[in-house]
Amino acid sequence: MENKEMQIIDDIMNRMIQKELQPGEKLPSENKLADKYRVPRITVRNALLKLEDRGHIYSVQGKGRYLKEESIQVQLPLTGSTSFTEKMESMGYDYCTKNIDFTLVPYNSKIYSHLQASESDIVYRIGRIRYINKEPIAIHYSYVKEVTFPTIQKDGPNINSMFAYYRKHGINEFTSKQTLLSVTFPTLEEQKLLACKSMVPLMVVETDSVDKETDILLEYTKIIYRSDRFKYDITIND
Numbered sequence: 001m002e003n004k005e006m007q008i009i010d011d012i013m014n015r016m017i018q019k020e021l022q023p024g025e026k027l028p029s030e031n032k033l034a035d036k037y038r039v040p041r042i043t044v045r046n047a048l049l050k051l052e053d054r055g056h057i058y059s060v061q062g063k064g065r066y067l068k069e070e071s072i073q074v075q076l077p078l079t080g081s082t083s084f085t086e087k088m089e090s091m092g093y094d095y096c097t098k099n100i101d102f103t104l105v106p107y108n109s110k111i112y113s114h115l116q117a118s119e120s121d122i123v124y125r126i127g128r129i130r131y132i133n134k135e136p137i138a139i140h141y142s143y144v145k146e147v148t149f150p151t152i153q154k155d156g157p158n159i160n161s162m163f164a165y166y167r168k169h170g171i172n173e174f175t176s177k178q179t180l181l182s183v184t185f186p187t188l189e190e191q192k193l194l195a196c197k198s199m200v201p202l203m204v205v206e207t208d209s210v211d212k213e214t215d216i217l218l219e220y221t222k223i224i225y226r227s228d229r230f231k232y233d234i235t236i237n238d
Contacts, residue, residue, distance in 0.1 A: 026063075052065070107119050127142075128142075135195070144162075171218070207223075
């Protein structure tokens, strides 16, 4: 029956692509779909559960299953000196950031290498969740060395924007030297923080920030974006 499940998934996906099914539209019942595809109801249910896990449809208890709403288009600042917060606010989104984590980072070769840190350096992680329309859109982790920002232990729990924090320290011109893009699936913790299912792909952006004037590396950043409710514009306008 696995082939039948895939046929149902492919058919529904194709109908979504062709706009035969519209965002927010209610799907037929499992019984009606079973009759349409001439398969047992359990086959339809398994197919729908897979579509739900991938973030294409969602369930409303007692009402049925619906196609996801139309994706919100968000422009990402992958380069330049405009922060994510500034970009969202300038575009008029119902946007907010919540600081969720400030942690001393044990030695980690990857993180320390990105920061050009030695094993004796003290490194902190600052975690924030970004929200648009009260929905979590991304988890933003910044890794910084204490030697770069000596008051970070005191300031860290209250930081929502690293770029704003730079400016408070007199650093007004900064840039990125490298930006990496990859795709992953959420851990249990990420599912909870981003309110998404286990099979929803996440887009991961890893980058750095460098003081233009001194060429000092300010931070290593890892941002994990939801892909099921948002469409990302990475056109460089800065």
